[in-house]
Amino acid sequence: MSNFSVGFRSNGTVQILDLQGELDAHTAAELEAAIQKCQKDNRVHILVNGANLMYISSAGLGVFMAYIEELRESGGDIKIAALQPKVYNVFDLLGFPMLFDIVETEEGAVSKFETASAD
Amino acid sequence: MAATTHTLTIPSSTRFLEDVREFVTTHATDAGFDEMVVEQLKMAVDEACTNVIEHAYSGESEQPIEIAIILSRDKMTIRIRDKGQQFNQQAYREPDLIEYAKTRKSGGFGVHIMRKLMDEVAYKTTGGYNECRMVKYLP
Numbered sequence: 456m457s458n459f460s461v462g463f464r465s466n467g468t469v470q471i472l473d474l475q476g477e478l479d480a481h482t483a484a485e486l487e488a489a490i491q492k493c494q495k496d497n498r499v500h501i502l503v504n505g506a507n508l509m510y511i512s513s514a515g516l517g518v519f520m521a522y523i524e525e526l527r528e529s530g531g532d533i534k535i536a537a538l539q540p541k542v543y544n545v546f547d548l549l550g551f552p553m554l555f556d557i558v559e560t561e562e563g564a565v566s567k568f569e570t571a572s573a574d
Numbered sequence: 575m576a577a578t579t580h581t582l583t584i585p586s587s588t589r590f591l592e593d594v595r596e597f598v599t600t601h602a603t604d605a606g607f608d609e610m611v612v613e614q615l616k617m618a619v620d621e622a623c624t625n626v627i628e629h630a631y632s633g634e635s636e637q638p639i640e641i642a643i644i645l646s647r648d649k650m651t652i653r654i655r656d657k658g659q660q661f662n663q664q665a666y667r668e669p670d671l672i673e674y675a676k677t678r679k680s681g682g683f684g685v686h687i688m689r690k691l692m693d694e695v696a697y698k699t700t701g702g703y704n705e706c707r708m709v710k711y712l713p
Binding site: 458477479480481510512513514516517518520521522523524525541544545548549550551553554 | 588589591592595609610613616617620621624627628671672674675676678679680681683684686687690691
């Protein structure tokens with residue numbers, strides 16, 4: 456029984472992924488499948504909501520790394536919002552804020568997508 | 575004061591990483607580390623075990639991994655033993671995030687994380703097993 460799940464929601468053209476539980480080498484495949492589904496459905500503006508993400512290891516971070524360039528090349532992006540402080544620390548440790556938009560709230564991330572597409 | 579040792583042995587499958595994290599959380603909390611440090615210890619051990627599963631045992635899921643937590647007066651030592659392939663420290667290079675994204679590389683951060691989070695990380699191979707020994711000093 457996996458202690459990780461991904462929920463799908465939409466806000467206009469933004470595809471929201473609600474992550475819940477613990478993301479490690481065992482559960483990373485579920486996040487990968489979710490991102491692949493977004494790509495297949497041509498939903499490339501991906502907002503990851505981490506409010507209920509309790510843990511992430513490098514295997515989870517690696518999934519974001521593996522897809523970010525591809526999504527940006529097709530005009531999309533991954534923005535990450537609402538991370539708990541202990542989880543944000545892990546992103547920060549590896550320098551992720553240099554490569555990803557990490558925003559405090561989901562609303563903030565949505566408006567960043569809107570601003571980007573208005574440019 | 576004599577050291578206290580707690581041991582957990584798991585098969586080499588990622589499904590048991592959750593049990594490893596719980597084991598570390600319990601003993602690190604009992605030892606008196608604060609929540610933030612407990613998170614760091616949990617992650618360092620998760621990364622070390624993930625490396626053993628994916629690299630030392632190349633995904634074979636029934637091989638043994640022994641995790642020992644050794645508590646002494648001033649530090650916690652975590653010793654992870656496996657009987658798989660030896661970790662090649664000479665071939666190891668620090669990861670470059672931008673380069674990794676460009677090449678769509680998704681792994682290779684484990685050792686980097688372990689070194690950032692722990693006070694000491696050392697590897698050795700003796701008597702037919704590999705050993706990773708990580709130390710965190712008590713505050």
